[in-house]
Amino acid sequence: MRTAGFIGLGIMGLPMASNLVKAGFEVTGFDLSADSVAKFAAAGGKPAGSVAEAIDGAELVITMLPADPHVEAVTATIFETIKPGTLLIDFSTIKPQTSQQVAKKGAEKNVRVLDAPVSGGEAGAINAVLSIMVGGEQADFDAAKPVFDAVGKVAALVGPSGAGQFVKAANQLVVGGTYALVAEAILLMEASGVDAKAGLDVLAGGLAASRILELKRESMLARNFKPGFRIDLHHKDMGIVLDAARQAEVSLPFGGQVAAYIQAARAQGMGDLDHSALLAVLEKQSGRGENRS
Structure with missing residues (x-):
């Protein structure tokens, strides 16, 4: 899986998405900030004007959002058009219960979901040395390993959905x-x-x-x-x-x-x-x- 839609190009998301581009992924990115989208395009990413446009045709969908309400709203939009079998990786830091609900809704759509909050701050995101704590299934973690390798230094599956949080x-x-x-x-x-x-x-x-x-x-x-x-x-x-x-x-x-x-x-x-x-x-x-x- 080398085609990704990335939602959330903030302090953490922008360098993470850019590092995926550097690693050879074809990444389409969206953010409510037009300036952030422009910076991502300058880094070699493909800009999108909406969540739906960003995930159109993507084999991977990745989110990096500030808080629970943003994740709930964006994933609701994602689940309207996401293709069955797609892998959804949420790098946001949110309540475990929210991650579990997202995973449950994903299962109803035959979408694989990993909660994968990160540690390392802006410097860790820029230098691709983040620590990544992952909740979900082993097979999905294994499939996501190229993504984790591109943005982080260490990633570990720590349990089922919500465990990463x-x-x-x-x-x-x-x-x-x-x-x-x-x-x-x-x-x-x-x-x-x-x-x-x-x-x-x-x-x-x-x-x-x-x-x-x-x-x-x-x-x-x-x-x-x-x-x-x-x-x-x-x-x-x-x-x-x-x-x-x-x-x-x-x-x-x-x-x-x-x-x-x-x-x-x-x-x-x-x-x-x-x-x-x-x-x-x-x-x-x-x-x-x-x-x-």
Whole structure:
């Protein structure tokens, strides 16, 4: 399968669709933003003026959308014209229940469906090194492997439909918690008169090392919160985390605290900033610093 319709050419979707083109796929892309469609065409993709046009004749249909309502609306349109036997891969991060409903509707249309949320942010999408958590059937995962290889570094089938979203929820819990703790570490060191840059360099080389320390410590120290992944989206994801916890009947007390930090960031007008802006929230709580973007 080398012919794909790609719906959703945003911060993540545009570089992912472009990487599919680089890998030799024939990709037709659509987005509500005409500018995004134009950028995709400049990258070698085929522009489309509608969802139906994008998926016409496609062997693969791929979606990368912001939230549940967008996935529900777009897949409803897709199922009106999609051909039986087509493979639908949804890279969006949404509620597990929504992915399960999409898979159920797909089965009614004889359409194979995988939920495949990703981790790695904009840089991971641009460099095709995303981690991909997949829910669905083994045969469909195997069929989708060339797609995953083109956009990511590692992909794993983690269970049936919806399972990818549960793992993505766990990912966002860890990412949000790590950002909060790195922010607290920076605040503690700076308030104590410590060279925070040297301190973070040491932490990044020891047991406290993480991808966030590796990739984000310089920008956090500089209070550069240019979005790679916006607070608004992480707020949506933490809602999924808390909902999944209720469904599984488990207590996630630190997850609740992280969700509160992210909610505070939105309330303080930081929704369009990177999720590393949790540092600015903590500074305000301590009466230190300013909100800088």
